Amino acid sequence: MARKRIALSIDPEYHELLSKLAEYQKKTVTGVVTDFLDASRPAAESYVNCFSKNWKKGVDQKRNIKESSSFLV
Incomplete structure (x- = not known):
């Protein structure tokens, strides 16, 4: 894709x-940014997973963030 x-x-x-x-890494700036984004993908997936589970329940956004962050530890 x-x-x-x-x-x-x-x-x-x-x-x-x-x-x-x-x-220092002999890369482009775009390459460095891509590396950062790739490394943060599990966190983004965790947030999306948590928000999608709680969206219809009307759970507070701050609680969503706290709950999804706990998966990353």
């Missing part, structure tokens, strides 16, 4: 940080 593209705006200081990481 083809990858989807998104527009992402970040502050200059964070871009500089990502640029340094990219230089």
